[in-house]
Amino acid sequence: MANKNAIIEVKNLTKVFDNKVKAVDDISFNINYGEIFGFLGPNGAGKSTTINMLTTLFPPTSGTAMVCGYNISKEPMEVRKSIGTVPQDYTSDSDMTGQEYIIFCADLYGIPRNIAVPRAAELLKLVSLQDVAKNKIDSYSGGMRRRFELACGLINRPKLLFLDEPTLGLDVQTRTAVWSYITKLKKEYSMTIFLTTHYLEEVDALCDRVAIIDHGKIVKMGTPKELKAGLGGDIIEIGIKETSINISDRILKIKNVKDVKRSGGEYRIKAKNGEELAPKIIDLILKNKYHITKIFLTKPTMDEVYLEYTGKSIRNEQSDKDAQFRQLHTIRTARM
Amino acid sequence: MPDKIKTNYNKALEAERAAEYEALNNPLHGIWTIANRELKKWYRVPLLLIMTLIQPIIWLGLFGKAANFGSLFSGASFNIPGVNIPASVLNNLGNTLLTNTFGTTSYFSFLSVGMLVFVIVFAAMFSGMSIVWDRRLGYLNKILSAPIPRGSIVVGKVLSGVVRSLAQAAIVLIVAVVLGMDTSYINPVSLLVAFAAMFLLALSLSSLFTMLALRSKDWQTQMTIMNLLNLPLIFASNALFPTKIMPSWMQTIVAINPISYAVDAGRQALLGIAGANPLWFDFLYLTVFSIIMVAVGMILSLRYLSK
Structure with a gap:
């Protein structure tokens, strides 16, 4: 392996949909152990496609990536074991209690009950939800729900956590609280975090390094400070x-x-x-x-950096019905 | 974290990891977890369960009771003027007619078995619906990024559909017995045979509709397909009426329709009626049909899930 500091090594990763749409176009980058890495880009820039490949939801068309030391195309199961994902959408079943759902997540990872139960308790405490564990998830507020999803993503003690838009639709107070949990995770579990967001102040507050992706290519990469100075x-x-x-x-x-x-x-x-x-x-x-x-x-703010590299034109969103529905659902749930 | 605590923590972590990974080596890992989640969602909302059973129970209670063919041919209801046929002869004649047509003197019992299978068909068709929502709400991506083989996800979904169908059929059977279904042939063996036939039908239809749901663009399409298919499939089978009173073109359809074979097997087992086919042939047909449907459903689902 080329770089032993890298937890993610992406090499010439490419994804072409239906033989014509090049969603991700030959990108390469590394993410180091212990970093909070921000991944930015307009809608349809190739952000989700990249994450979906790295989390092994679908294989790349060409190129490859090593995640936690495993090849995403050849050893997807090993990759899945060692990563945690917190999708942008609120995926937990609202008709279950918090306790039930987090144990269900543990079952997905094959974690035996004698380990899963104390760990679930620990994680719920970490996100300050221990008192509402026995309540149904649909009684949680948007911020509680987000913190809960965060705890669920940690159930397998991942070395690497994918956080997709962790604060979408949350108010400022809740957003700041979620940030503090994220930094706490990095500190206490020395975890590497791959984060996507549309809130650029979030990048400034949290990320060690940032990559901006547009039209399937990485247009700029560096620390937030470097990027701003670069302007x-x-x-x-x-x-x-x-x-x-x-x-x-x-x-x-x-x-x-x-x-x-x-x-x-x-x-x-x-x-x-x-x-x-x-x-x-x-x-x-x-x-x-x-x-x-x-x-x-x-x-200069990250906003200016972002606009500098991605331009000011508004993109025609080409997301499918399901993706649109999911986003609306997420924002609605967050506002509850 | 101080280094010593960190080392201990990491050691504990590795031990835990080993235990977790052991469970993941089990090839069946995840199937029950996924099926169980579906089933929980179902049995936790009794109102929904009752609602889905109302239709077949109405069919049984109203249609089954109203279509009281026995009364058409009894000595009390019918006679030929001038020729004073004794009531007992007419009753006898009526019973012979009914037995010849339905295989039993009780049309209600005949219909009950048809309704059991109707419930199976309906429930199995619905088994795909949850996957449409799972995809919409992003839940599907959550399971796809967990260390569960793609196949187990589909099997888990299908399994929950099968369990749900069989449970609903069992409830409808109890209702049918309460409403007066002939119980003289019901025993553990006949129940086992009837539910085995229904299991095969549920398995094949659940696989088929799970695959369709995975690939359909939205739930409206899926609902439309279901509504389009379910009544014609039932009418073009022997669930409501015996095949031999149908026109010959329809008999051909009935002979292809797998539902007919589950009903035929069910009637042979639960009512002791001589079937259209030998019992072994019913099972052979159902087994072949489910092997094909499960294979097609699995292959297409897997291909979709790993695109």
């Missing part, structure tokens, strides 16, 4: 009262300033480390006895 830095907007004086050249001389654009008394400055640079610019202006009318600092 060319922060923007400082500053205005001075003395509109007839041009101080562009003097600003440009300050270290780390990349570009200055002036329009009247207003300057738009592109720079690295904007927060350290802004005081220096202010110093310069005050030393010259000019008057500041306004100052504004923007740092």
